[in-house]
Amino acid sequence: MWMRNCWQVAAFTHEVVGGQLLARRICDDALVIYRGGDGKPVALEDRCPHRFAQLSKGALIGDVLRCGYHGLCFDTAGRCVKIPGQDQIPSKARVRAYPVVERYRLVWVWMGEPERADPALVPDVHWLDDPDWVASEGYHRIEANYRLLNDNLLDLSHETYVHTRTIGHEAVAETPIAIEVGEGSVRIDKEMPGCTPPPFYQFLGRLKGNDRIDRWQRTVYQPPGYVVIDVGVEPLDAPPGSNRVEGRVINLMTPETPTSTHYFWAFARNFRLDEPGVTEFLRANVGRTFDEDKDMLESQQRNIGDVAEPVFTIAVRADAGPTQGRRLLASQIAAEARGS
Numbered sequence: 001m002w003m004r005n006c007w008q009v010a011a012f013t014h015e016v017v018g019g020q021l022l023a024r025r026i027c028d029d030a031l032v033i034y035r036g037g038d039g040k041p042v043a044l045e046d047r048c049p050h051r052f053a054q055l056s057k058g059a060l061i062g063d064v065l066r067c068g069y070h071g072l073c074f075d076t077a078g079r080c081v082k083i084p085g086q087d088q089i090p091s092k093a094r095v096r097a098y099p100v101v102e103r104y105r106l107v108w109v110w111m112g113e114p115e116r117a118d119p120a121l122v123p124d125v126h127w128l129d130d131p132d133w134v135a136s137e138g139y140h141r142i143e144a145n146y147r148l149l150n151d152n153l154l155d156l157s158h159e160t161y162v163h164t165r166t167i168g169h170e171a172v173a174e175t176p177i178a179i180e181v182g183e184g185s186v187r188i189d190k191e192m193p194g195c196t197p198p199p200f201y202q203f204l205g206r207l208k209g210n211d212r213i214d215r216w217q218r219t220v221y222q223p224p225g226y227v228v229i230d231v232g233v234e235p236l237d238a239p240p241g242s243n244r245v246e247g248r249v250i251n252l253m254t255p256e257t258p259t260s261t262h263y264f265w266a267f268a269r270n271f272r273l274d275e276p277g278v279t280e281f282l283r284a285n286v287g288r289t290f291d292e293d294k295d296m297l298e299s300q301q302r303n304i305g306d307v308a309e310p311v312f313t314i315a316v317r318a319d320a321g322p323t324q325g326r327r328l329l330a331s332q333i334a335a336e337a338r339g340s
């Protein structure tokens with residue numbers, strides 16, 4: 001159901017605080033995440049080999065994680081370094097350590113074979129810490145399979161019906177897409193020339209509801225759960241005081257369980273950079289927009305139940321993006337299963 005030989009987001013940098021233990025389930029593995037003595041993030045299996053207590057309920061003593069039940073201690077590589085009341089440490093006294101890198105203000109974890117964990121493979125989301133961009137970010141826990149969230153982002157026609165209060169308008173549902181399937185990615189472009197701005201872009205571009213704009217959405221999907229959308233509007237006839245709006249909607253989906261997903265998101269912009277009000281507007285409005293997706297996706301998952309591979313009754317033209325995305329994902333999961 002999921003890829004393991006890839007970097008996936010485990011947390012925002014600010015969630016992993018020195019001296020604290022963060023419990024997070026990823027691909028149905030329980031992890032405990034913290035910072036070692038050198039400040040670098042560490043991810044270990046959150047299960048003491050002794051009686052299966054959660055290590056995240058234990059204590060950090062410098063670099064050493066001490067189980068909160070019987071005091072067994074583990075180093076950052078997952079090796080048991082102390083068992084109270086005895087000198088012998090059995091060779092099986094260890095927990096799995098997952099490769100971790102911190103980049104773009106995110107903590108990435110590699111759930112697969114550690115020897116394949118090449119930091120050069122971290123997907124590019126440089127907009128999160130590029131000085132020419134300012135990002136408004138957030139997190140939603142979605143009680144739905146991560147592929148439903150991929151589908152949602154690869155078919156933006158839903159904006160017209162789900163997001164009428166922010167980014168939705170008729171042009172999104174009515175405009176066809178151009179789709180390009182590459183080796184490891186799917187690209188989906190939607191160009192909406194000569195339309196009017198929905199409420200979200202009226203605020204950002206200082207536009208009125210009847211001003212004319214060109215709007216675009218250019219999506220790149222990489223399995224398993226990376227969707228970055230280049231979005232924006234160009235005012236036509238440039239009403240006084242109006243501005244071009246360009247952003248990157250960064251969506252990073254990490255499976256929690258077969259029916260739940262960690263959704264890390266950000267809207268990065270390259271205009272009105274020194275206006276904290278715009279940063280806050282984006283955080284609030286993108287967050288509200290994704291609340292609407294959460295509601296829709298969770299009701300969808302309730303209808304699906306715990307069926308791992310639901311077969312939908314019909315397909316429509318707008319499914320092209322989700323269909324190509326799922327096809328590429330399935331081929332990469334199959335390649336991983338073959339060991340290539």
Ligand SMILES: [Fe+2]
Nearest residue numbers: 152159162293
């Ligand atoms: Fe949406």
